[in-house]
Amino acid sequence: MVTSRSCPIVDAGLAGITAGTLLQTQGWRVWLLDKGRAPGGRMATRRIGEAALTMARSS
């Protein structure tokens, strides 16, 4: 249901997830929309068979 305090965010990467989390703490209802198959954007984990490859991580 769309309310006056609801907001779609087109980006389920780091920026969108962060924005959505902050908005939710302020009482907003948030939808994350993304063209990808899974959340995470450039930080998403790619799975190839048994292998899992996380593209962007600092450690």
Ligand SMILES: Cc1cc2nc3c(=O)[nH]c(=O)nc-3n(C[C@H](O)[C@H](O)[C@H](O)COP(=O)(O)OP(=O)(O)OC[C@H]3O[C@@H](n4cnc5c(N)ncnc54)[C@H](O)[C@@H]3O)c2cc1C
């Ligand atoms: C190999 C690699 C290593 C990295 N290492 C580091 C590191 O060590 N430290 C660090 O701080 N940063 C690192 N980064 C950068 C970091 O991953 C990015 O800065 C960060 O993930 C960007 O987040 P974002 O949400 O801005 O964008 P993205 O992660 O790109 O997310 C954007 C999302 O929006 C979606 N989207 C785009 N257009 C549309 C559309 N029209 N409709 C629907 N969905 C759409 C995409 O599918 C994507 O999921 C690295 C990046 C890479 C690729």
